Amino acid sequence: AQSVTQLDSHVSVSEGTPVLLRCNYSSSYSPSLFWYVQHPNKGLQLLLKYTSAATLVKGINGFEAEFKKSETSFHLTKPSAHMSDAAEYFCVVSWSGGSNYKLTFGKGTLLTVNP
């Protein structure tokens, strides 16, 4: 089975400082990995995805993530946090357990951005 572990349930940063949200995955195969963001009372929005192409993936809103197979990690980073980045972030692995693909979510990391 494939799974993801988000190492921090809550991360707090100051506006303008870097963001690091950590994610480790467990997979028997080459995984497809995603980061989704969920703002309060909103749906899930895809930030970026890794699908065995470039290991450094750039997403929307200045976020990026690097796939490191040796460390089984897919950490999400942003150089400078903005107040609007405050949200819940989910690291997600996609795997085929049947005739199509389903997503397994991490437990989420709540990002708080302080003025």
Next chain:
Amino acid sequence: AAGVIQSPRHLIKEKRETATLKCYPIPRHDTVYWYQQGPGQDPQFLISFYEKMQSDKGSIPDRFSAQQFSDYHSELNMSSLELGDSALYFCASSLELQREGFNEQFFGPGTRLTVL
């Protein structure tokens, strides 16, 4: 661009009642997924359909059933509702025909179900 549509957005039911949630996928998408997100929890996969046939099943209670219709929209039927069914229910759609070792699932805004 058209997105996934879910209706209703909010639903309040009493215990033991039934509820029907609807999902309209992005046009030309052939696969629909349902997820349940409890309060403060991560989304959990319930069930999926590909070309109107159930393709996979997750942690869906026997009290729940779902189907995908000829126009590819899907309905999640929930009976004998319990307090613990209160959650945000997401629908996502994808185009499996473009399977390239991954699929990108596009999520709807969710239906918030409250069981009193």
